[in-house]
Amino acid sequence: MKKYLMAPGPSQIPEQVLLEMAKPIIHHRTKEFEAVLEKVKKQLQFVFQTKNDVLLHASVGSGAMESSVVNFFSKGDKVIVVRSGKFGERWSEQAKIYGLEVINLDVEWGNSVDINDVKKLLEKEKNVKGIFTQICETSTGVHHDVKALGELIKKHPQTLMLVDGITAIGVSNIKTDDWGLDVVISGSQKAFMLPPGLSMMSVSTKALKFAEQSTLPKYYFNVLKELEMLAKNQTHFTPAISLIQGLSVSLDMIFEEGLENVFDRHEKLAQATREGVKALGLKLFAQNPSNSITAVYAPQGIDGEKIVEHMFKKYGFTIIGGQDHVKGKIFRLGHMGYCSIFDVVSMLKALEFTLKDLGYKKEN
Amino acid sequence: MKKYLMAPGPSQIPEQVLLEMAKPIIHHRTKEFEAVLEKVKKQLQFVFQTKNDVLLHASVGSGAMESSVVNFFSKGDKVIVVRSGKFGERWSEQAKIYGLEVINLDVEWGNSVDINDVKKLLEKEKNVKGIFTQICETSTGVHHDVKALGELIKKHPQTLMLVDGITAIGVSNIKTDDWGLDVVISGSQKAFMLPPGLSMMSVSTKALKFAEQSTLPKYYFNVLKELEMLAKNQTHFTPAISLIQGLSVSLDMIFEEGLENVFDRHEKLAQATREGVKALGLKLFAQNPSNSITAVYAPQGIDGEKIVEHMFKKYGFTIIGGQDHVKGKIFRLGHMGYCSIFDVVSMLKALEFTLKDLGYKKEN
Numbered sequence A, B: 001m002k003k004y005l006m007a008p009g010p011s012q013i014p015e016q017v018l019l020e021m022a023k024p025i026i027h028h029r030t031k032e033f034e035a036v037l038e039k040v041k042k043q044l045q046f047v048f049q050t051k052n053d054v055l056l057h058a059s060v061g062s063g064a065m066e067s068s069v070v071n072f073f074s075k076g077d078k079v080i081v082v083r084s085g086k087f088g089e090r091w092s093e094q095a096k097i098y099g100l101e102v103i104n105l106d107v108e109w110g111n112s113v114d115i116n117d118v119k120k121l122l123e124k125e126k127n128v129k130g131i132f133t134q135i136c137e138t139s140t141g142v143h144h145d146v147k148a149l150g151e152l153i154k155k156h157p158q159t160l161m162l163v164d165g166i167t168a169i170g171v172s173n174i175k176t177d178d179w180g181l182d183v184v185i186s187g188s189q190k191a192f193m194l195p196p197g198l199s200m201m202s203v204s205t206k207a208l209k210f211a212e213q214s215t216l217p218k219y220y221f222n223v224l225k226e227l228e229m230l231a232k233n234q235t236h237f238t239p240a241i242s243l244i245q246g247l248s249v250s251l252d253m254i255f256e257e258g259l260e261n262v263f264d265r266h267e268k269l270a271q272a273t274r275e276g277v278k279a280l281g282l283k284l285f286a287q288n289p290s291n292s293i294t295a296v297y298a299p300q301g302i303d304g305e306k307i308v309e310h311m312f313k314k315y316g317f318t319i320i321g322g323q324d325h326v327k328g329k330i331f332r333l334g335h336m337g338y339c340s341i342f343d344v345v346s347m348l349k350a351l352e353f354t355l356k357d358l359g360y361k362k363e364n
Helices: A017-022 A032-049 A063-070 A086-099 A115-124 A147-155 A205-213 A223-229 A241-257 A259-279 A302-317 A341-357 B016-019 B031-048 B061-070 B086-097 B117-122 B148-152 B205-213 B222-231 B241-257 B259-279 B306-313 B340-357
Strands: A055-058 A078-083 A099-107 A127-135 A162-164 A185-186 A197-204 A294-297 A328-333 B056-059 B078-083 B103-106 B126-135 B161-162 B183-187 B198-202 B295-297 B330-334
Touching: A017 A086, A017 A241, A017 B016, A032 A055, A032 A197, A032 A241, A055 A063, A055 A223, A063 A086, A063 A162, A063 A185, A063 A197, A078 A086, A086 A099, A086 A127, A086 B340, A099 A115, A115 A127, A115 A147, A127 A147, A147 A162, A162 A205, A197 A205, A205 A223, A223 A259, A223 B259, A259 A294, A259 A341, A302 A341, B016 B148, B016 B241, B031 B056, B031 B198, B031 B241, B031 B306, B056 B061, B056 B222, B056 B330, B061 B161, B061 B183, B061 B198, B078 B086, B078 B117, B086 B103, B086 B126, B103 B117, B117 B126, B117 B148, B126 B148, B148 B161, B161 B205, B198 B205, B241 B259, B259 B295, B259 B340, B306 B330, B306 B340
Parallel strands: A078 A099, A078 A127, A127 A162, A162 A185, B078 B103, B078 B126, B126 B161, B161 B183
Antiparallel strands: A055 A197, A185 A197, A294 A328, B056 B198, B183 B198, B295 B330
């Protein structure tokens, strides 16, 4: 059966990227590879909308999340973590394990963080060294207003703004420098249209000063060392060579389409998905939905997991269910990266067929 | 120009592995991927010669090295690190950064560790919790006798034997369980014939007990959590999906050839390389050379870096120079993984041409 990957990541990989990675591998300590890294480095700055360097780790996104904890803080530092889903929980756990004093700002799954709650916390708590939040919380499909957050934190010279843009960079218009986002991380298997295994991180000059003061132990994830090597178009350790070569091609595709057009396409794909789902009589899970993922309530009496299973078995579409306490209650549709309106049309049609097969009747 | 990759890793990737990884990606939270992981898991046990599980990290080998430090020890634990080259130095640095009390057993670059020195250290130092050593030290091409070391440490129930088999597993006959090697790590881009970005680790039951006592902070590299997930044919985080799919094919190739035949081939390739190099009048750098890499002294008056550069520019062969204080003094030839006797013949001929071009005359 023909297969369609419409998950919240990994997402589809363009044929030209797959073929680039299928070329004979080159060694990383060569002029040839340095040239690739230099090109990719410049293109990433453009996509991240920053004049600062964007470093690469040979890890999935959770590694970059850990890197953002251990590189900018010291034991006992007080940080606020927005916990609006599974990935907020992960960041909170990581920060706790490394000995930070974590204040969780809990947001109900499906909701976005209220900027006033952050303001109040900052007034109440003294000496907050960092605020962590997802841009898009992949477990709920929620988009958080990091522009407002960034502009708030700009006024706090002792506080860093750290954002997880794993399912947002290359999807939504995120102005890293303009908005004062000090640390922005992303991963290869979402809008960058690659397999998982490569993570990225932009670091502001404000964050660099924090890094110089940080005393937490670090070695594999060492931001200052990676930036020092990146200046020479190298990496500290053996890099994920094939993914970086693939990234060079996927970045060219983004450039060819034009970054504004890429954002515009994702917005249209998300709108079409939301409208299509609503037209089927279903309800969206996220209050302020992202443009990368659409989380949808399973209709009454139908298990969300069944929808996911049936849609794969009968129609070849990989979509993903809910995690933890929303498992079975929601399902998640991905529409980022190498995705066109016809992918969305097909996915919605397969969803319609699936629901019909499972006995769903739209209420009027 | 036709290119030939004969480096100490990354090594050549078979066409069928490249093509497997060029297939459309699958999602990791699916039965399809779980089946791949289950198969790979069993095959890895066979290659590592262990009945214990071999877990996977989405990182290069240095990540697995870090994992072996943070998962089995606690702050202040005393460990011995064999420092016989750059990778021994790396392990020593990692252990120090995470607060272990590190006793460096320094071995001159090019030499193998003397088992009597380890015995003496163990008698002198009380309460040594672990011994770290490379099997093959990639920076020098030296092979260490981990069989003797493992059998020594077997008699020390309070001490773990941790070995870096990044350039040894799948090359040499390493009997993990029989020899009492508690933690054995490896990486994808050497004998496993894949791009870099995936690391492996076998963990003995003795090591598991250490892991349960360990209090060092860990999250991305959490051995107990990964083993718990692996039992369900899953990984804690998004795995390096495409590399694991490629690994499935490269492991099939190893099985098809037969593990003993693979070891035998590597031994012959190494012997041919050593004899060929000596026939050119050159001197080997390693006292006890490994079967994966041959390190060679550059002849008097010729810069090793020039040999590396010329061999690439004029003949298309990627070989690699020396690191740190042996930079310019040695060069390193790789002959592991997807490598046949004709690769070695070609490499030796290209080396002969290169030396001639650079004005080298063999002394009689």
